[in-house]
Amino acid sequence: MISTAAISPPNSELAVRKEAMHVPVMLSEVLDGLSLRSGGIYVDATLGLGGHTEAILSRCPEVKMVLALDYDTEAMKKAGSRLAAFGSRVRLVYSNFIHLRDVLLSNRIEQVDGILMDLGISSFHLENSGRGFSFSRDEPLDMRMDxxxxxxxxxxxxxxxxxxxxxxxxxxxxxxxxxxxxxxxxxxxxxxxxxxxxxxxxxxxxxxxxxxxxxxxxxxxxxxxxxxxxxNRELDNLKEALDSFPSCLRPGGRMCVISFHSMEDRLVKIAFREDKRLKPLTKKPLVPSLEEINSNPRARSAKLRVAQYRGQNTALTQLL
Ligand SMILES: C[S@@+](CC[C@H](N)C(=O)[O-])C[C@H]1O[C@@H](n2cnc3c(N)ncnc32)[C@H](O)[C@@H]1O
Missing domain, CATH: 1.10.150.170 (Putative methyltransferase TM0872, insert domain)
Structure with missing residues (x-):
């Protein structure tokens, strides 16, 4: 695993971060949870404004690539400019994450080293999308992410x-x-x-x-x-993803899910506990530090769970 703690973000990252409206939640916990490794390929299934993807790529130059998905084209466009400097180390795909397996196939990727899901909407949706996500704004009642x-x-x-x-x-x-x-x-x-x-x-x-x-x-x-x-069929999408994502991971690969309300967290908890392909690495969900909540109140209800794909070998030995 590559250490991310000691490396500070490059100046370009700091400059972009000043403009960015969405602060990535539980960043260091996510980077630890993914257990980033040299030459690894990772999936950010919920790119948003690219905060987590940017941190993976800039703090861990040894990571080969992040394949990032979102089904909100406007958010993707913003993330695209933010991440342009990473060139071929980042690939953005407009897709619902339930289609991840097909997306990997069409990108000629068999298995990945880790998958992140940071669920729900971003600050962009609430504050800048103009789509009526916030009850304190006078906007058309749209609420579609896609x-x-x-x-x-x-x-x-x-x-x-x-x-x-x-x-x-x-x-x-x-x-x-x-x-x-x-x-x-x-x-x-x-x-x-x-x-x-x-x-x-x-x-x-x-x-x-x-x-x-x-x-x-x-x-x-x-x-x-x-x-x-x-x-946005958020719970159905989550269920489908929890079912299909393990088969996209290499043995030992990690799955990190940040949820923001109890219905989501319950689904993740049950999937990680009952799916024989997965080994839960967090008995209880990790929660943000007080310091993070103070500096980013949006993080206050976040819960992070991490699981590891046991891989075919383990499954085979279990059958013998
Ligand atoms: C909380 S934001 C992610 C923020 C991101 N981690 C960051 O640091 O900027 C969640 C994003 O996931 C996207 N999203 C939600 N459900 C999705 C789905 N089923 N497929 C693809 N993208 C989805 C939303 O459009 C939103 O941009």
């Missing part, structure tokens, strides 16, 4: 029945007021179509009795999370 998808959050909010909306908000937002919120949305949309994130946030806030408004988060937080997760 802009080629046909359905937007506005479609869900304005077309789903009260029952299905209730179920969606309850399931993916773990919101106890789901029924009231769905009913209020239904009443409101009879009068006029709900098209903006701020309008939706107001309807949600109005539907929860004021004395039950959560203290630490905006009353619309859980519903916004639910819409985003459902629309």
């Amino acid at each position: 802009q080629s998808g046909a359905v937007t959050a506005a479609d869900i909010v304005n077309k789903l029945s009260v029952e299905r909306l209730t179920e969606l908000i309850h399931t993916y937002g773990e919101e106890r007021w789901a029924k009231r919120i769905a009913k209020r949305i239904y009443e409101r949309r009879k009068a006029e179509v709900i098209l903006s994130s701020r309008d939706l946030a107001e309807v949600i806030a109005d539907s929860i009795p004021r004395k039950y408004h959560p203290r630490r988060i905006h009353p619309a937080t859980r519903t916004f999370q639910a819409l985003r997760i459902a629309l």
Whole structure:
């Protein structure tokens, strides 16, 4: 394993970092977890603005290549300029990560040394995409990470029945007021179509009795999370990835997953514990240091789990 701790980022990296809006979460833990090795090929399945990929490439010049995927073309474009200096050491592919195996095949790569998934949306989505991910902004209610998808959050909010909306908000937002919120949305949309994130946030806030408004988060937080997760099929994608990624790893290869809410973490925990191809290396998830949370509040709910692919040899000996 290559040591990453003692090498400081080159000046160019520092310069880019000043502009970058998204600070990569649990960076040193991820670099350790991937156990970077000389000549290794790694996959960043959720490139985003390229923070983790950039760190892998700049801090570990011995790493041969990072193949990075994202299905948000706008984020990829930004990451592309940021990573241009790394030349052929980085390959960016527009794809849903559930297709990783095919992406590797078409890039003539059989197996990789490690795969990173840093789930969810980035600060770019919240602050700069203009797609209504944030309840505190007045933006069109879109919420698609992959802009080629046909359905937007506005479609869900304005077309789903009260029952299905209730179920969606309850399931993916773990919101106890789901029924009231769905009913209020239904009443409101009879009068006029709900098209903006701020309008939706107001309807949600109005539907929860004021004395039950959560203290630490905006009353619309859980519903916004639910819409985003459902629309982008986030949990289904994660399940598919957890199932198919181990077969993309070389024996001993690592899988690192950063999740941001309990539904995601539960899926990762169960997969790492029950998939016989994997050996979990983190009994409990790693969490960010207080120092990191103070400097990057977005990191506060992050959980990192790491597993190692046992490889065919182990599986064979188990069969004998
Ligand atoms: C939290 S951000 C990653 C941030 C990145 N690690 C960094 O440091 O800049 C997650 C990214 O994953 C992408 N993403 C989410 N689900 C995806 C999927 N199923 N396939 C491909 N990309 C996905 C999102 O578009 C987003 O850009």
